[in-house]
Amino acid sequence: RIQRPGARPTWPVNCPPGYYCPLGTWSPTQHPCPRGTFREWPGARSAEDCRPCPAGQFCSDSGSGKPFPDGLCSPGYYCPPGQTSATPTSFRCPRGFYCPEGSPQPRACENGTFQPQEAKGSCEPCPAGFYCEASGT
Template sequence: MAGYVCPVGSSSPHARSNACPPGTFSNHLHLFDKSQCETCPARFVCTRGTGGKQKPPVPCPVGHYCPPGTKYPAQYKCAPGTWSNRTSLASEEECLPCPAGWFCVAGAHVPSGRCSPGHYCPDGTRTSTQFPCPAGTYSTRLGNGRVEDCIACPVGSYCTDGTSKPTLCPVGTYRKEQGAKVSEDCVPCPGGYHCPELGTVAPQACGAGRFSDPGSASCLSCLVGHYCADEITSREAMLLAMVCPAGLLCPEGQAVAPDANGNACPRGYYCPRGDIVRGSVWLLLFTILSSSGLCFWEARVESVLLLESLPALGCLIFLLWFP
């Protein structure tokens, strides 16, 4: 029987053990040894027992190629990045490169899918994410075929490799230029400004009477003993250059340079420079006035000395320091 051999002592012409092995065939009768089976020709598949009209060699399937001696249909797949919609290929070189904008897995008989957003797929691409858009660029589209299809990351954002949706710069930072690659490319908001929203493009000035540190998402009221006359006052400028002069009183949120008309020290008080350390030193001075039997109490609080009289029996000077 074609496709089989009948060695001495065979009891059946259809015994599986007597079939021509996979990768071979025979159209002849009266064979007695498997070595007489012929190698399967290129472009065809020969499974076990191939031969004759009842089981001829099968054409190589689409997405595959079949060199001589091919044993089963899926033995030789077109490589990843290639495809074929034709049958009876003999070599890998006959598989076609995957077209730009698509990717092709192994054994594809049609391109396997469109290139993923945030990526591009030149000819011969194997997976949808093989070629990510470079850092500093992004793409929301399917099916990009060239790196030039990736566009610059927008202002207020940064784009790492393979970005399909830009990431907004965090609060307290901003980005005026396109093409940021990592979060560190977002610039800390400068002192005197604030960046309250994700994706800030231009910092917002704090305004008079307020200040901020670098990297701030919000501004603070100007500190007692200082003034914030500029629209963009930083903490450093406030502490070093905008100190309330001696003899004047600057409350929280002072928005203009103090003067004697609007900021004079109240009657019965005295006002040292505003940069005297506040809240750290209390000076209590008890003085006995022998003629009246009264004690005058002076306490330094927020750079203002209060004067009150209290009954007392003796004279005491007491100095307390707090860290």
Template sequence: MGHFCPQGSGSPTPCPVGSFFPELGALSLSQCRPCPPGKYCLNPGASQPTGLCFAGFFCSGGADSPTPRANSSLSSCLLKILEGSTIRTNATWMQNLPCFNNSGRDASGIKAAAVSREDLDQTVTDSPPSLKTPQYACSTYRGDICPRGFYCLMGSAYPHSCEAGSYCNQTGLEAPAGPCAAGYYCPRGSSEPHANPCPTGHYCPLGTQLPLPCPLGTVKNN
């Protein structure tokens, strides 16, 4: 297990890091299986994945480390991960969520998938097929540190957008940083607690997801 034996070989060849094979009788490298999303395969010749991706990181498939880091030129692959994920139930789309690269700087104007709480409890079993084709630039993408506006639980196959009413203001978070500040509201995927001031005629207590209208007979001027 964890090895393959081409025709005429004198000894078994181990499956490379980032892959495994749980059976006997493999004949070629192509039979070695990429490490599944959410897990990593640290050693060559593995018959099973080594363990779960560390909290604060996500492993999108084929990871050889619990803390994968992607080259900044592959940062757009995160969008493909979110677009191509097999988990689509109750997913919504949000505009202009913060993107990231390995320098920790933000870039705006990119779509990202906001996944519902029910989805967080499910397991991704397949990587988007287009990511792993040899001709595609993202075929070498294995995951990365969790970007701003998202958090990554242990065993994450992709980043989870920060929940409404909270904010995720740095990379590598395993949970939201805290509730939205009073006087402000934080929609899903927020990266700052003071980004959206409560509008006139509404009030926003600590952890507000959307502004609440002032009751009849009251007024809020600022």
């Protein structure tokens, strides 16, 4: 059957990536995946079909219908699953640890290095005349 130009389809269409379409949905962008989640495949039926942003990455905007994460966590921060910012204030790298870009968790400074500040992406070499044992040992 041929439809006239501009006519709406009379059959269901798969919900697009980044969105979910429960029973009765009338627009492909009516229900974006919740903040901190994404959906890379079409056909989601509920918000539970949207996946939490992976560890080390973030999914920022609610309502944008992201089919993939926005990017990696910034140096100095770590991102457990479901983060909404590249710099989550609740997950600043603690003293004695470092968090390079995309860190899912803090890493202890190794022997011979130290980090006296929070939210840093690397450790500093131990100065001459001192020794620095690994953090957490």
